[in-house]
Amino acid sequence: MISTILIIGGGQAGAQAVDTLRRGGFSGRLVLIGDEPQLPYQRPPLSKKYLAGELNEDRLLFRHRSFYDEHRVELKLGVPAARIDPAARRVTLEGGEELAYDRLLLCVGAKSRELSCPGADLPGVHYLRAIADVAAIRAGLKPGARALIIGGGYIGLETAATARAMGCAVTVLEMADRVMNRVVASSVSEYFAHEHRAQGVKIICNTRVVRLEGAGRVERVVCADGSTHEADLLVVGVGAVANTELASAAGLHCDNGIVVDEYCRSSDAAIYAAGDCTNHPSIRFEMRVRLESVDNAFEQAKTAALNILERATVHDRVPWFWSDQFDNKLLIVGLSQGFDQQVMRGDPATRSFSVCYLKGGELLAVEAINHAKDYMAARKLIAERARPDLNKLADPQIALKEAI
Amino acid sequence: MPKIVFIEPLGVRREIDAALGITLMEAARQHGVAGVVARCGGACACATCHVYIAPAWFGKLEPREDMEEGMLETAWEPRATSRLSCQVHITAAMEGLEVTVPEQQSQGE
Numbered sequence: 011m012i013s014t015i016l017i018i019g020g021g022q023a024g025a026q027a028v029d030t031l032r033r034g035g036f037s038g039r040l041v042l043i044g045d046e047p048q049l050p051y052q053r054p055p056l057s058k059k060y061l062a063g064e065l066n067e068d069r070l071l072f073r074h075r076s077f078y079d080e081h082r083v084e085l086k087l088g089v090p091a092a093r094i095d096p097a098a099r100r101v102t103l104e105g106g107e108e109l110a111y112d113r114l115l116l117c118v119g120a121k122s123r124e125l126s127c128p129g130a131d132l133p134g135v136h137y138l139r140a141i142a143d144v145a146a147i148r149a150g151l152k153p154g155a156r157a158l159i160i161g162g163g164y165i166g167l168e169t170a171a172t173a174r175a176m177g178c179a180v181t182v183l184e185m186a187d188r189v190m191n192r193v194v195a196s197s198v199s200e201y202f203a204h205e206h207r208a209q210g211v212k213i214i215c216n217t218r219v220v221r222l223e224g225a226g227r228v229e230r231v232v233c234a235d236g237s238t239h240e241a242d243l244l245v246v247g248v249g250a251v252a253n254t255e256l257a258s259a260a261g262l263h264c265d266n267g268i269v270v271d272e273y274c275r276s277s278d279a280a281i282y283a284a285g286d287c288t289n290h291p292s293i294r295f296e297m298r299v300r301l302e303s304v305d306n307a308f309e310q311a312k313t314a315a316l317n318i319l320e321r322a323t324v325h326d327r328v329p330w331f332w333s334d335q336f337d338n339k340l341l342i343v344g345l346s347q348g349f350d351q352q353v354m355r356g357d358p359a360t361r362s363f364s365v366c367y368l369k370g371g372e373l374l375a376v377e378a379i380n381h382a383k384d385y386m387a388a389r390k391l392i393a394e395r396a397r398p399d400l401n402k403l404a405d406p407q408i409a410l411k412e413a414i
Numbered sequence: 415m416p417k418i419v420f421i422e423p424l425g426v427r428r429e430i431d432a433a434l435g436i437t438l439m440e441a442a443r444q445h446g447v448a449g450v451v452a453r454c455g456g457a458c459a460c461a462t463c464h465v466y467i468a469p470a471w472f473g474k475l476e477p478r479e480d481m482e483e484g485m486l487e488t489a490w491e492p493r494a495t496s497r498l499s500c501q502v503h504i505t506a507a508m509e510g511l512e513v514t515v516p517e518q519q520s521q522g523e
Contacts, residue, residue, distance in 0.1 A: 052455045069440065077446065305453055305460070332459035339481060341459060382484025386461060386520070390488065411488065 012112040013038040015318060016101055018091045018256070019117030020044025021053065022304055023285035023311035025072045027115055030315035032081045040083050041109060043101070047088035048141055049075060054304060056144055057168040058334050062176065063148065067141065094260035096278045113318045116257060116268060116276070116283040117311060120250035120302060125160070129222030136245045138165055150243030153177030158231060158241035160219055162189035164333045165247030167202065171335040173243075174211050181212040181239055183231065188215055193331075193342070195365040198377050201358045202335060209336055250302055252287045265289055267300040272324045274314035282318060284310035293326040294393065295345050295374075301329050328393045330385075341385040344375030344392040355384060356406035363406070364388075371397045376410075387411035416509040420465075423449040423517045434506060438499035438513065439463040449515035456500035461485040462519040463499040464492070468512035475502055490518045 015031060017024050020042055028042055044050070051070035059065040078085055092104045094114065101109045122137035124130065136147050147169075151157065157173040159166045162184030174180045182189070188199035189206075203213050221232040222244070231239045252267040263269040263277035267289030274282045274290070285307035289300045309327050316323040330343040338361075349367035356363035364384040367375040373396050376388035387410040391398070402413035415431040420442060422428060432441035442450040442463075451462035458481050467475065472495040478486070482501045486492045499513070 054455060054457065069436065072443070073446075074444065304455070308453060330460070332454065332457055334457065339457075339459065380481070382458075382481050383487055386485055386488035389520070 012036075012318070014041070014109075014111050015039070015113045015115065016041045016043065016109055016111040017115045017117060018043045018101065019119055019285070019287075020046060020048075020050045020085075020087055021117060021119050021285065022050070022072075022307040023117035023119075024115075025050035026308045026311035027117060027284065027315045028078070028081065028083050030312045031319065032083075034315060034319045034321070036319060038112075040081075041086060042078070042083055043086040043089065043091050043103065043109075045088070045090045046140055046142070049073065049078070049085070049087070051141065052304075053139070056141065057138055057165050058172060060141075061138075061144055061148060061151075061169065061172045070141070091256060094256055094281075096260050096262075096281065099280060112280065114281045115311075115314055115318065116281065116287060117285050117307070118253040118256060118268075118283075118287045120252050120286040122246070123249040123251050125219070125222070125246055125248065127219060127221055129224070129228065132222055132224055132228040134224070134227035134244060135222065136243070138169060138245060138247060139250075147243065147245055151176045151178055152242075154179065155242040156181070156240055157243045157245070158239050159183070159245050159247065160231065161247040161249070162186075162213065162215070163192070163247055163249065164190065166245070167206065167335050168333060169245050169247060170206060170211050171209070173245075174206075174209050175336070178243070180210070181214065182206070183217050183219060183233065183239065184213065184215045185218050186215065189213060194340070194377050195346075195352060195367075197354060197358060198340070198365055198379060201363075201379060202338070202340070205336060205338055250286070252289075252300060254287065257281075257283070257287075269298075272326070273317045273322065274310050274325060275317065282314040284314045290325065292329070292345065293324070294328055294395075295347070297347070299329075299345065303329050303331055305330055328389060330389065339380055339382075341378045341382070342375065343378075343385055343388045344373070346375040346377075349374050351400075353400065353403050355404065355410070356381070364410070366398070366403055368398070373398055384410045416504060416506060416511065418504070418508060419510070419512045420445075420447045420450075421512070421514040422447060423515050432504045432508070434504055436504055438465070438497075438502040438504060440500075441504060442499060442515075447515065449517075449519070450499060451519045452500060454500075458482055458485060458498060458501055460520070461489045461498060464489045464516055464519055465497055465499045466493055466514040466516065467495045467497055467502075468514075469495055471508075471511050472497075474507070489520050490516055
């Protein structure tokens, strides 16, 4: 008999789990524990519309407080969990409160990877992950301010675009030879670098930060080639790492994330995990993955909740991601790892094109730039393991859904 | 606050007072209207907030942009009056607007 379910983590996955558990008929004690004081909110706008001040905090919330009250969800927000005792099935919060559980769901997410070079601990080094991070960054986004961004990934480039639109003089420092090198094709990197430069953002690749300097707060960044870059505002976006400390200390199997199976079960039968914190099997792609993805957080949370309710459900999704930079929308579906062929559809000069990845003739992934039709068609084709006709695929006049 | 009528997938008629300035999707979500999934949260990136606008109302809304048009093409059972509710901003002129939520969203959500 399951009478108490605890959820640690008040993000996208935590909010979805609450919803699925109550809709699924769970009527016992349901407790949502979160590090942050806010009700569960959406993170994607933090580097976009929320940073720009176009959305207020209320519009970030998934649900208002009345939803949690109506569904009898006990909220322990702003009170981090300190430890899990799996043998006693008990969680201790910071401050000492102890909560017993029958099932525990970990939706603990990821945290910003931090710089480790000298000066990294100076005041004024900002990371962008939570509402609390945004206020300080936004205060520095003044017309003419020199905004320096370390890292040319999603967060770095979205922040750069927002800062530029707000009138800052923006420079992005990227260690690799191109922006977003881990997530997109080189043609897509080139396109976005060009878009940023056309808007006045300075992008410097192949540059490694070795030191941060400043009197009392960070003022400049020194690179390996000896170049220095002055900063009124410094934002670091160099990736994220899964929050595995709690799970690991409790003896759960962790390896670049909390290791779970296709039912979102951890190595302890009473503990499940969902979202950015998990290392989970992708059925479609036949490999283990850790994804930083809204859809994955929602879907795993739903899957975990249904399995907690003893309705056997397997997590089997084709992942998708998006990024907004200036007036460009990048839509990615599938995982391109292991591809043996890349096909370009359309011409980047038209500002609307896609890159398709195949392996052994099967469509693996598509990166669609300002091209909703290709993206939507690809979602279906990739899930179906479709084998497109290569000549049709390369012809942008033929709809992707017809390129079979 | 204009009154907006949502017909949920199971036929339940929900009348809600929608705040000005937010989107139709946000109004639906705030009031727990069934069937409006809005997975991406309003970024026009997933087509899971698809709705049908009452024909008499459709022409009165701002037109679809290219991105929304493309998303809708492969949404679940699109119609001439389909919209992504995250792309429709609530205005005072929408008093009485009637919106039907489809039985499914894309990808079976």
